[in-house]
Amino acid sequence: MCSNILNEEKFKELEEFIDSLHSKEGALIEVLHKAQGIFGYLSKEVQIFIGEKLNIPISKVYGVITFYSYFTTEPRGKYVINVCMGTACFVRGSGAILKEFEDVLNIKSGETTPDGKFTLEILRCVGACGLAPVVTINNKVYGHFKKEQVEEILSKYSDEEVLSLD
Numbered sequence: 001m002c003s004n005i006l007n008e009e010k011f012k013e014l015e016e017f018i019d020s021l022h023s024k025e026g027a028l029i030e031v032l033h034k035a036q037g038i039f040g041y042l043s044k045e046v047q048i049f050i051g052e053k054l055n056i057p058i059s060k061v062y063g064v065i066t067f068y069s070y071f072t073t074e075p076r077g078k079y080v081i082n083v084c085m086g087t088a089c090f091v092r093g094s095g096a097i098l099k100e101f102e103d104v105l106n107i108k109s110g111e112t113t114p115d116g117k118f119t120l121e122i123l124r125c126v127g128a129c130g131l132a133p134v135v136t137i138n139n140k141v142y143g144h145f146k147k148e149q150v151e152e153i154l155s156k157y158s159d160e161e162v163l164s165l166d
Helices: 002-020 028-039 044-054 058-067 087-091 094-105 147-158
Strands: 079-084 118-123 135-137 140-142
Touching: 002 028, 002 044, 028 044, 028 058, 044 058, 079 094, 087 094, 094 118, 094 147, 135 147
Parallel strands: 079 118
Antiparallel strands: 079 135, 135 140
């Protein structure tokens, strides 16, 4: 029952956001960003709601979601780990870093740990080639990353008391 009330509040927040827009035409990406911020991901239920509120077909909503890699239709972990696999990062060992994260977390890229704490993803390029290889966790950038740092950084995030690593 509590989750239903929470879900209703989230839909109400999204509806208020949509209603506050000066023009709904061309607002799909803005609304999707807001919805993902509210819900954490874009479920089919959320997609239908957005389509109805913006008066556009759900196929268009889904098409935009699947075109842009920022959007996700699956729940993500509390901490989203991205390993850059761009050329500079790859030649400096990001493949081994990704493999180490997969081995330690016991998940593959694109998956979330069963406890919902970590999601592991690949980025094509972070745009910080001078820091290669690069790993980001919830948009915090870790440059010159080494596979030997994987367990240490995961344990720091697992402690949950340390939210900012300097």
